[in-house]
Amino acid sequence: MSEAQYEVIIIGGSYSGLSAAMSLGRSLRKVLVIDSGKPCNIQTPHSHNFLTQDGKTPKEISTVAKEQVKKYNTVEFYDGFATEGKKTENGFEIRTKRGEIFEAKKLIFATGIVDEVPNIKGFWDCWGISLIHCPYCHGYEFRTKKTGIIANGDRAFHIASLVNNLTNDLTILTRGKAEFTEEQTQKLKQNNINIIETEIDEIQHQNGYIENLILSDGEILNFEAVYGAFPFRQHSHIPESLGCEMTEMGHIKIDQFQKTNVAGLLACGDNSSLMRSVANAVYTGNLTGAMVNMELTNEGF
Structure with missing residues (x-):
């Protein structure tokens, strides 16, 4: 000592x-x-x-x-x-x-x-690479790409409002019942932002770059970038x-x-x-x- x-x-x-x-x-x-x-x-x-x-x-x-x-x-x-x-x-x-x-x-x-991130197979391999937290730090590099947001409620709405300026193909994955106010839901619809409530089982990727999200019901969704707020x-x-x-x-x-x-x-x-x-x-x-x-x-x- x-x-x-x-x-x-x-x-x-x-x-x-x-x-x-x-x-x-x-x-x-x-x-x-x-x-x-x-x-x-x-x-x-x-x-x-x-x-x-x-x-x-x-x-x-x-x-x-x-x-x-x-x-x-x-x-x-x-x-x-x-x-x-x-x-x-x-x-x-x-x-x-x-x-x-x-x-x-x-x-x-x-x-x-x-960050207290979800226990999803493949998550940590992509975290900080193509699974990102900040539009200002990394959003430009994924502009115009098919993009997901793993979040719910106010956090998801805030990220969606920022990322909406970077891509026209945006989906929020709430991993459970969506928790948006009526006003938030209406604004998301007006901006053609999809909401999926199904749980995510796995993130498929190549060296940390996302290719697909596999949902718990077996559906496969293709994304090139995903934001996360946890x-x-x-x-x-x-x-x-x-x-x-x-x-x-x-x-x-x-x-x-x-x-x-x-x-x-x-x-x-x-x-x-x-x-x-x-x-x-x-x-x-x-x-x-x-x-x-x-x-x-x-x-x-």
């Missing part, structure tokens, strides 16, 4: 965490980034809608980002998983899966979220265990400066934002780093 003292610990070393680390490193803050190396977009072939990086792989972007952050010698990296956190007299203490203990005055969570959970339980308030949807509740209700604890990226994109993660991480530096400055100046 080891102990080390830092000014800031960042849990999560993907886009938002690295962005916060760069901001703090440029202010000569002693920072530790704890990351397990398992980003949610690990098999996504290309990242889009981010100026200067459009079309790059997520790995390319994060590799360059980490190399650039490493140039700031006050920033250190720890390869591992944070399992526990507690408040201390001087800030916070983080324990890792291997038993190491690290202390810091400030704590940043850039831990992301985990519940999620926080990737880390530590923020809530430290007393962070959560939103109704399950995000970490933050103010306009990325601050939680727990003094000295901030959050950035997907864990605290409706907008799941690389660009938003980088922005919120940069802002979080600046806010933490300001807190440290005010306390020490």
Whole structure:
């Protein structure tokens, strides 16, 4: 067991965490980034809608980002998983899966979220490739294609309204009784959007690119792209265990400066934002780093 003292610990070393680390490193803050190396977009072939990086792989972007952050010698990296956190007299203490203990005055969570996806054969093979969550990140690449939406109710209606501008061949698969209001149902009909309530048994694909959905009644539907909107959970339980308030949807509740209700604890990226994109993660991480530096400055100046 080891102990080390830092000014800031960042849990999560993907886009938002690295962005916060760069901001703090440029202010000569002693920072530790704890990351397990398992980003949610690990098999996504290309990242889009981010100026200067459009079309790059997520790995390319994060590799360059980490190399650039490493140039700031006050920033250190720890390869591992944070399992526990507690408040201390001087800030916070983080324990890792291997038993190491690290202390810091400030704590940043850039831990992301985990989608609770359905247990459908072939789903995970396609997730992030042709089975996607965001029209802004990936919709352009599947424009004009025969497209499905695995969702129900408000989530399905919201995605349909956005994707309808990208394709004229759109079907919602609710996997059970459709839960739309009369007004929503009417708008879907007006836009020639089909609704299928039958359960899905299997997704047939080639290397993650969808070819067919096989329904529980044996019907086979051909699609080239499918959007999915599912519940999620926080990737880390530590923020809530430290007393962070959560939103109704399950995000970490933050103010306009990325601050939680727990003094000295901030959050950035997907864990605290409706907008799941690389660009938003980088922005919120940069802002979080600046806010933490300001807190440290005010306390020490």
